[in-house]
Amino acid sequence: MNPALETLALAFREYCNPPGRTLFLGAEPHPDIHDVTACQPLKPLADKCMSAGMEICTELDGKFQTVLFLPGKSKDEILAGFARAHELLEPDGKLIVALANTAGASRFEKELSKATPLLFSVSKNKCRAFSVSNSEPWGEELLENWHELSKSRQIPGTDFTVEPGVFSSHHIDPGSALLAEHLPPSLRGRVADLGAGWGYLSKVALGKSPKISQMDLFEADSRALACAKKNVTGSATFHWHDVTKGLPEKYDHIITNPPFHTGQAKDTDLGKAFLTTAAASLKRGGTLHIVANRQLPYETHLESLGLRSRLIVETGAYKVIVSS
Ligand SMILES: C[S@@+](CC[C@H](N)C(=O)[O-])C[C@H]1O[C@@H](n2cnc3c(N)ncnc32)[C@H](O)[C@@H]1O
Incomplete structure (x- = not known):
């Protein structure tokens, strides 16, 4: 199993109880992550999610109490994903991101903490899961820059x-x-x-x-x-x-x-x-x-x-x- 997914599931179990309405960006199936709205652009992984009984969403509506984010490798995609998660969070919602250390986990953790203070960080399986909440305002200039990256x-x-x-x-x-x-x-x-x-x-x-x-x-x-x-x-x-x-x-x-x-x-x-x-x-x-x-x-x-x-x-x- 993807070790970043394991680390994400660990943080989800430990720190999101109850998680409330949950969105999973970059979803992959895990026995401890269920009852979530799942987004997965890659067909082989989307197929795995569906075989595990998860439904893949293409259109999102409303806000979420928890956003889980298991990004791909591209820097632009990761930063644009932070901005997207911010848009989708309830006012007191929580974002948890998980990345392999070799994919720049600590670099992206630092980057996210420039926008808003970190809630927690968990290191396990040569990966890191880190979290911020939406109860404090996020830095507007940074958010705008990240939004720009998401554009075609x-x-x-x-x-x-x-x-x-x-x-x-x-x-x-x-x-x-x-x-x-x-x-x-x-x-x-x-x-x-x-x-x-x-x-x-x-x-x-x-x-x-x-x-x-x-x-x-x-x-x-x-x-x-x-x-x-x-x-x-x-x-x-x-x-x-x-x-x-x-x-x-x-x-x-x-x-x-x-x-x-x-x-x-x-x-x-x-x-x-x-x-x-x-x-x-x-x-x-x-x-x-x-x-x-x-x-x-x-x-x-x-x-x-x-x-x-x-x-x-x-x-x-x-x-x-x-x-x-
Ligand atoms: C080397 S790129 C070539 C892309 C494009 N033909 C081009 O020339 O720019 C390989 C492409 O295969 C896609 N790919 C990877 N695994 C795949 C799979 N199992 N089924 C279909 N496409 C896949 C990737 O998303 C990527 O777009």
């Missing part, structure tokens, strides 16, 4: 809209840019973009290949998908979907920049699971267009799935492969 913004020099916390929210990912440059203008029929993010690859593919009849964007992060809906126009459909669970249809072409983080075995597994789904979802004669970090052993995995790979281009950091 544009990738400089483009008209792509992005939100904080989504993949590559400050620039076009260089790997994706390399794949985009090497996508052929001959894609046709039904195309799927796996891990479509805020829609960069789909938009380029649709612009380059006029014979694409339908582009299906599959993405786990509902915030990124909401941006993709603004960024990609034309024959496109948008699916809040966990790609590792397979696709509902088969495609003439698939494009993907699979998720990974260097040095973590489980993240290579996620990339491989993407390719397994892609291989199972190609029509006969279809092609799979991939960009990956150079050192990732995807060709061997593709071979084990019965696909032959061709290296299209390699740079110091990335490679583009086409498999069929």
Whole structure:
């Protein structure tokens, strides 16, 4: 289980009794956290919550006595989350945030305490849970700055809209840019973009290949998908979907920049699971267009799935492969 979740549950048990109406931002299931309004933008985690009997909310109404916040890794997302929690708290409500020490727990605890005094802080499982209340006023200037971070913004020099916390929210990912440059203008029929993010690859593919009849964007992060809906126009459909669970249809072409983080075995597994789904979802004669970090052993995995790979281009950091 996520150790930050364990630490959050510990603080919740200890300091929120009774918790009153409770909102859980970044929700994950835990036996000690129930009867909460749960928000979770990531489909695999939202699925876990739902399997555990939690309902996922997309629209919030009213205020909460307790807000639990288990943020992702992005600084902007965390600070914007503090401001969002403040807006949603009852006048005497309580916010509890939990983060791993390696994710900057003490830095963000300090940051939050600049707005309003800390109520408590618990260190356990190499994580920290810290809390503030809404009974004292929060620093207005800081709140305003944090609110600013939550706003949609544009990738400089483009008209792509992005939100904080989504993949590559400050620039076009260089790997994706390399794949985009090497996508052929001959894609046709039904195309799927796996891990479509805020829609960069789909938009380029649709612009380059006029014979694409339908582009299906599959993405786990509902915030990124909401941006993709603004960024990609034309024959496109948008699916809040966990790609590792397979696709509902088969495609003439698939494009993907699979998720990974260097040095973590489980993240290579996620990339491989993407390719397994892609291989199972190609029509006969279809092609799979991939960009990956150079050192990732995807060709061997593709071979084990019965696909032959061709290296299209390699740079110091990335490679583009086409498999069929
Ligand atoms: C390397 S990024 C590429 C994003 C986008 N294609 C681009 O070029 O900017 C990988 C994307 O996969 C998404 N992702 C991660 N796990 C996923 C899953 N299980 N199912 C679907 N999408 C997932 C991430 O949210 C992220 O947007």
